[in-house]
Amino acid sequence: MDNAKSPLQIRALDKFRGKTQVLHGIDLDIAPGERLALLGHNGAGKSTMIKAVLGLIRHEGGSIRICGAAPGSAAARAATAFLPEAVSFHPALTGHEQLSLFARLAGERADIDGLLERVGLGEAMHRRIGAYSKGMRQRLGLAQVLLGRPKLALLDEPTSGLDPISRQDLYAIINELAEQGAAVLIASHALTEVEARTDRIAILRKGVKVADDTLAGLSAQAGLPVRLRVQASGAHADRIAVETGGRRINGASVEILCSPQDKMAELRKIAAMGDAVADIDMVPPRLEDLYRHYSGEDRR
C-alpha cells in the first residue's frame, strides 16, 4: 500500500520527549473513506501521534505523508481537518465569527450559516463562545472540521462532553465525512461507541502499536473465550457446573468460558441436558475485552 496519494501514511515513526521515547516505530495507513479508531490509555501516545501528523511537533525518526505531502506543509495543512481534545476558542468571539475566521484561513468560501445549522448551532451562532456549553463548543469544533471537504480528518476524543443524542449526531457527521471520501481517524476512550462505528481499530500501548485490524480480525487473533451463561431450573445448577466444567456465579446460574471453536460442541452438550436448563445467554468478546487483552491489562 505504498500509494503516494494515500490520505495518511506513517512509517516507522519515532518520537522522543527528552530521553524517553514516546512513540516506537509506528506504521499506520488510512484509506480514503475509512474510519479508523485509535485506542489507548492516557499517555499511550495518541495525541502525540496526531500532533506529529499535523506537523505541530517534530519527530525524530520515520516518515509521515499526508496525501504525499510532508506534515506541516501548506498542502498537508490544506488537506487535513483537526478537532482537538476539549476544543476551545476565544470567548469574546461569536461562533459565526470564529468559523468565518477559520474559513478565511483555509481560503474556503464556505456556507458558514449552513454549517452551523448542520451541527445544531443555528440558534446560538451569533452568541459569544464564552456563553457556550462544553457540548456547544465541541459542535463548533466539529463545524470547522467540515470546512472545505478534508481528505484526512483527525478527531481527538470527539465525544468527550457530549450527551448521547449529540454523540449520535456526531457519528452521523463522521459517516458523512467518510462517505465524501475523507480518511477519518478517531482517537478515543469510549470503546463501546467506536465498536460499531469504525471500520478498523488500532491500539497503542506505551507508544507501541500492539494491534491494527478489523474488530473480527482482532477477535480471531486474540482467541478470547466466548462466555456462555446458563440458567438452571430448580436445583440443577451444581450438576450443570460439574458436567460442563463451568463456574457457579449465583444460586441458579453457571458461567462457562469456551474458545470460539468449541462453542457449538458446548451448546449441544447443554441442549442435551433437557429440562435442567431454563435459559442460556451467549456473550461474544466485546471490544472492551479485546482492548484489555491488547493493551496489556490481562498480562499483569
Place this chain on the structure above:
Amino acid sequence: MRRAFAIARAEMLILRRNRWLFMATLIMLAFSLALSFAGSAPTGTLGVDMLTVSVASMTTLSVYLAPLLALMMGFDAVAGDRDRGSLALLLAYPASRAEILLGKLMAHLAALAVAMCIGFGAAGAVAVWFSGAGAESLMALGRLVLTSILLGAVFLVLGYALSALCSGATAAAGLSAGVWLVFVVLYDLGLLGAVVMDSGGIFTQKIFPWVMVANPADAFRLWNVAASESVALYSGMAGAASALPGWAAPLSLLLWPALGFVLACAAFRRVEP
C-alpha cells in the same frame, strides 16, 4: 497576507468586544488632558506656546504609557491561546506562524494608533484652542503621535516574544512587567549612575549617548526633543541630543520593531502546542 488580514480582523473584534480599545483610549485621553491642563501654568515664563509645553509633557507620559499598553496587549498573544488550548487548532490551519503574529500586530497596532490619536489629538486640540499654535508645535504633535505608535510597536513585538518564550500567560505577564521596568526605569537609572561615577570622562562624552539611544524608550525621547528645539529646551534633554547625529534616534526606533518581530517569530517557531 490574506490570512494575516483574517487574523487581524478577528483580533480587532476581540479588542473591541472586551473593551480593551475603549479602556486604552480612555486612559490616553485622561492622562493627556490632565497633563495639558496641569502643564499650562509655566508657559508665560518660558515664552513658548501651550502646545509645545503639552507635547513636552506628553512625551514624558508616552515613554511610560505606550510600552505599558503595548505589553499589556502583547503578552497574551501566544500564551493566551496556548493556555486556552486553541493554539494547536489555529496552527493546524494553513497560516504560517509569521502570518499569525503579523495579523495580531496589525490589529494591536491599529488599536494603539486609535488610542494615541484620540488621546494626544484631544489634548493638542485643547492647547490650540486656548493659545493657538505655530506650525512647529503642530509638527511636534504629529511627530509625538507617530513615534508613540512606533514605540508601541517595539513593545508589542517584545511582548509577543515573551509570550512565546514563557510557559503560560501568567509568567508572560510577570516577565512583561519586568521588561517594562528595565527599559523604562532601570536602564536610565543605571546610565545616570554610570555618568555620575564617570564624572565627565570619556564615557559621558562619547559612549553614553549611543548606549542611551540603543534603548527604544530613550530613542523615542531623543527623537522628539532633538527635532524640536523648544521641546528640547523645555524637557532639558538638549545636551544628550546634540551629541548624536540626527539619524541615530529614528534609526534605533525603526530598527527595534523589525528586530523584535524577527525575534518573536523565532521564539514562536519553537513553540510546540
